[in-house]
Amino acid sequence: MPVSVTEYDYDLFVIGAGSGGVRAARTAAATGARVAVAEDRYLGGTCVNVGCVPKKLYSYAAHFHDSFEDASGFGWTLPEAPTFDWATLRDNKIGEIKRLNGIYGRLLDGAGVRLINGRATVVDEHHVSVGGETISAEKILVAVGGWPWVPDFPGNELTLDSNRVFDLDRFPERFLVLGGGYIAVEFASIFNGLGSDTHLVYRGDLFLRGFDQEVREFTRDEMDKKGVNLHFGTNIETIEQVEGGLKVTLTSGETLEVDAVLAATGRRPHLEGLGLDKLDVATSDDGKLKVNERFETSVPSILALGDVTDGPELTPVALEEAMKLVEHHFGDTTPEPLDYERIATAVFCHPNIGTVGLSEEAARERFDAIRVYSADFRPMKHTLSGSSERCLMKLIVDDESDVVVGAHMVGDEAGELIQGIAIAVRAGLTKAQFDQTVGIHPTGAEEFVTMRTPTRR
Numbered sequence: 001m002p003v004s005v006t007e008y009d010y011d012l013f014v015i016g017a018g019s020g021g022v023r024a025a026r027t028a029a030a031t032g033a034r035v036a037v038a039e040d041r042y043l044g045g046t047c048v049n050v051g052c053v054p055k056k057l058y059s060y061a062a063h064f065h066d067s068f069e070d071a072s073g074f075g076w077t078l079p080e081a082p083t084f085d086w087a088t089l090r091d092n093k094i095g096e097i098k099r100l101n102g103i104y105g106r107l108l109d110g111a112g113v114r115l116i117n118g119r120a121t122v123v124d125e126h127h128v129s130v131g132g133e134t135i136s137a138e139k140i141l142v143a144v145g146g147w148p149w150v151p152d153f154p155g156n157e158l159t160l161d162s163n164r165v166f167d168l169d170r171f172p173e174r175f176l177v178l179g180g181g182y183i184a185v186e187f188a189s190i191f192n193g194l195g196s197d198t199h200l201v202y203r204g205d206l207f208l209r210g211f212d213q214e215v216r217e218f219t220r221d222e223m224d225k226k227g228v229n230l231h232f233g234t235n236i237e238t239i240e241q242v243e244g245g246l247k248v249t250l251t252s253g254e255t256l257e258v259d260a261v262l263a264a265t266g267r268r269p270h271l272e273g274l275g276l277d278k279l280d281v282a283t284s285d286d287g288k289l290k291v292n293e294r295f296e297t298s299v300p301s302i303l304a305l306g307d308v309t310d311g312p313e314l315t316p317v318a319l320e321e322a323m324k325l326v327e328h329h330f331g332d333t334t335p336e337p338l339d340y341e342r343i344a345t346a347v348f349c350h351p352n353i354g355t356v357g358l359s360e361e362a363a364r365e366r367f368d369a370i371r372v373y374s375a376d377f378r379p380m381k382h383t384l385s386g387s388s389e390r391c392l393m394k395l396i397v398d399d400e401s402d403v404v405v406g407a408h409m410v411g412d413e414a415g416e417l418i419q420g421i422a423i424a425v426r427a428g429l430t431k432a433q434f435d436q437t438v439g440i441h442p443t444g445a446e447e448f449v450t451m452r453t454p455t456r457r
Contacts, residue, residue, distance in 0.1 A: 007136075008126065008136045008137055008138045009034075009036075009135050009136045009137060010034045010035060010036050010114075010135065010136070010137040010138070011028070011033040011034045011035065011137065011138050011139065011330075012024070012025070012028045012033055012034075012035045012036075012137060012138070012139050012140075012141060012329075012330075013035075013036050013037075013038070013120070013128055013135060013137035013139070013140050013141070014035065014036070014037040014038070014141045014143055015037075015038050015120045015122075015128065015140065015141065015142050015143065015144055015274070016037075016038075016039060016045065016142070016143035016144040016145060016306075017037050017038075017039035017043050017044070017045065017104065017108070017115070018044065018045020018046060018047065018048075018143060018144075018145050018306065018318070019044065019045055019047050019048070019306075019315045019318050019319055020045075020143045020145075020305050020306035020315075020318030020319060020321060020322045021037060021039075021045070021141065021143030021144075021306075021322075022037070022043070022044070022045075022104055022107065022108060023318075023319050023322035023323065024141055024143065024305065024322035024325055024326055025037045025108060025111070025113045026107060026108065026111040026113065027322065027323060027326040027330075028326045028329075028330050029111040029112050029113050030111065031326065031330040031331065033330050035111075035112075035113045035114070036113065036114040036115075036116060036135065036137075037108060037113055037114070037115050037116065038116040038117075038118055038119070038120035038128070038130045039115070039116075039117065039118075040117070040118050040119035040120075042101060043101045043104035043105055043108075043115075044097075044100055044101055044104045045145050046145050046146065046267075046307075047315040048097065048100050048101070048104070049097055049101075050162060050163045050164075050166060051162075051315070052315055053096075053097065053100065054093050054097065054166045055186060055187075055190070055348060056348060057089075057093050057096065058089065058093070058166070058190045058194075059186065059189070059190055059193075059348040059350075061084075061089050061190075061193075061194060062189065062190045062191075062192070062193025062194050062350065063193060063350065064082075064193075065193045065194070065195070066193070066226075066350070066387070066389075068082050069385070069387070070381070070382070070385035070386075070387055071385075072386075073384040073385040073386045074384055074385070084171075084194055084195055086168070086170070086171035086194075090166065090167060090168070093166065094167070116130050116131065116133075117131070118130040118131040119273070120274075121273065121274055121275040122140060122142075122274060122275035122276055122278070122279065122302070123275065124278075124279070125140075125279065125299055125301045125302065126138065126140070126301055128140060138301065139301055139302075139303055139329060140301060140302050140303065141303040141304070141305070141325070142271075142274065142276070142289065142297075142302065142303065142304040142308055143304070143305055143306050143308070143318070143322075144269070144270045144271065144274065144308060145269075145270055145306055145307045145308065146267030146268055146269055146270055146307040146308070146313065147163075147267060147268060147269075147270040148161035148162050148163055148263070148265075148266075148267055149265060149266050149267060149268045150263040150265060151263070151265055153236055153237065153238060153239075154237075154238040154239070155238050155239030155240055155241075155246075156239070156263070158239045158240075158241060158246055158261065159178070159239065159261045159262065159263040160260055160261065160262045160263065161262070161263055161264075162183050162187070162262070162264055162267075165187065165260075165262050168260065170259075171194070171195075171196075172191070172196055172258070172259035172260035173195075173196060173197065173259055174196060174197045174245065174257065174258040174259045174260075175191040175192075175196035175197070175198045175199070175258060175259065175260055175262070176198070176199040176200075176201060176248055176256060176258045176260070176261045176262070177191075177198070177199070177200045177201070177261075177262045177264055178201050178202075178235075178236055178261060178262065178263050178264060178265060179200075179201075179202060179262075179263065179264035179265045179266070180200075180202035180203070180204055180206075180207035180208065180209065181207070181208065181209075181264065181266065182208075182347050183264040184200060184202070184207065184262075184264035184265075185200070185207055185208060185219070185223070185347060185349040186347060186348050186349050187262055187264060188200040188223070188228050188349070189223060189226070189228065189348075189349040189350035190350075192223075192226060192227055192228045192350070193226075193350055197229075198227070198228050198229065199228075199229040199230075199231060199256055199258065200223075200228055200229070200230050200231065201231045201234060201235065201236060201248075201250060202230075202231070202232055202234075203233070203234065203235040204232065204233070205232050205233055206220060206232060207219075207220070207232075208347070208353075210359075211347075211353070211355065211359060212355065212359035212360055212361070212394065212406070212408050213359070213360065213361055214360065214374065214392070214394065214408075215353060215355065215359075215392065215394070215408050215410055218376070218390075218392045218410050219347075219349060219351075219353060219410055222350075222351055222389060222390065222410065223349060223350070225388060225389070226350060226389075231250065231252070231254070233252070234250045234251050234252040234254070235250065235251045236248055236249070236250060236251075236261075237249045237250060237251045239261060242257065244257075245257050245258055245259045246258050246259070246260070246261060248261060267307065267313065268286075268287055269287050269288050269289065269307065269308040270308070271287070271289075271308060276289075276297075276302070279299050279302065280298070280299075281297045281298055281299050281302060282297065282298035284310055288308060288309055288310050289304040289308050289309050290309075290310070291303070291304050291305075291309050291310075293328075293337055294325075294328045294329070295309075295321065295324070295325040295328065303325060303329070305318060305321040305322060305325055306318035306321065309321075311338075311340055312340060312343060312345070314343065314345060316343075317338075317340075317343060320338055321338060323335075324337075324338055339426070341357070341358075342356060342357050342422070342425055342426045343356070343422075344356035344418050344419060344421075344422035344425075346414060346415030346418065348415070351389060351391070351410055351411050351412060351414065352410070352411065352412065352413065352414040352415055353408075353409070353410050353414055353415075354408070354409045354410075354414030354415045354416075354417060354418030354419075354421075355406075355407070355408045355409070355418060356406070356407050356408075356418055356421060356422040356425050356426075357396065357404075357405050357406035357407060357425045358396055358405045358406040359396070359406060359408075360372055360394075360396055360406070362406075363396045363398070363405055363406055366405075367398045367399065367400070367405075368399070368400065369398075369399035369400065369457065370396060370397060370398060370399055370405075370457065371396075371397040371399055371431070371454040371457055372394070372395070372396055372397075372454060372455050372456050372457070373394065373395040373397070373431075373451040373452075373453075373454055373455055374392065374393065374394040374395075374451070374455045375391075375392070375393045375394075375447045375451055376390060376391070376392050377390065377391055377444075377447070378390055378391070379391050379411065379412065379444050380442055380444070381412075390411075391409070391410065391411030391412070391444055392408070392409065392410040392411065393408070393409050393411070393444070393447045393448055393451070394406075394407070394408040394409070395407055395431070395434070395448065395451060396408075397430075397431045397454075399457070401430070402430040402431050402432055403428050403429070403430055403431075404424065404425055404429060404430065404431055404434060405425070406425070407421045407422075407424075407425055407448070411444060412444075417444075417445050417448075421448060434448065434449050435449065435452065437449040
């Protein structure tokens, strides 16, 4: 005879107190569910502690380098050359993260959620073990996120990963990043802006695979102008400790001496030792948990969301998945499926990238005919600053319906601007409706509503 829900200790037990896990716990508790959360590291997960929050703070710090240089064209003269103190940035960041950790703890406490410090493991379909205690739950949610992965090569133990790069004892005057995704291009820009002689090494012919090709090429050129040393079509062969630093030998035969190497080579689901293998929970080829539209794994009482599943590895996605999950399992109505295609995202390289919807390449595969509108221009600010930095804005339109199916930008505050454009793309607005919108002058943003002539079809 099935165990009734009242015989379980909790209605929902969440493993992982990151953004998705905390949101699911709080919203489930608000429905009257009995909820507990186990976390063995830090409240807020990757995003708050070693991801988007500290990364954005460091990106702000790096942007001051450009601002100091730009100021002279506007009549500002600094009495002496500005200097950067790594310890001040690092320690101020630590203080801010501690503040956010406290907020997450108070949110859980205020929602009536029990917080257990420790790594929980799954015993069976309805039981977990943590800190020597075995706890029963009607549903168990796995929300443990990802963990950095470093490829195998001689000397890989000498690399840093993205969990550790924020808290270095000393600032690396010579810095190398291995990888070609979000994290790699962001940290290459950050350390370059902070003053490091920075190299980015990527085995492919161009970074940011999956992004719009024109955006990728434009970003490459802008990062090159800012002084990031780009090495495409090569990889690290070995790293050796030498006097005064690290000797990096590339597969191209080139050698570089640096102070630190960041392996930004991807993250994998942090499932090791969780016990799911004992239940034969189904996974995809890349080790992620397979879930249905209700976020149920192949074992229906085991749920999963966020970076351990096949969706985009983005904090807002995990938050939205948490809301949908709670509606499915503790709500009164069945929610609309989450639209994974038209999710906006930003890359905080310098200059920033903001994007939503389809790339030009993806749109050409999907539609019989498209129109592409793009503008590559020097922002008004730089007519006086003297900087050669340029901005790219781009719209992709389905020719038959006139619907804007993609919007892309490379330039200052691209993420801030694309967030608003994402509403229009999500709503399915047409190019004609964009054209009917009066621009705000003088802004760079007005380009999105003033581009009239297709660049190509």
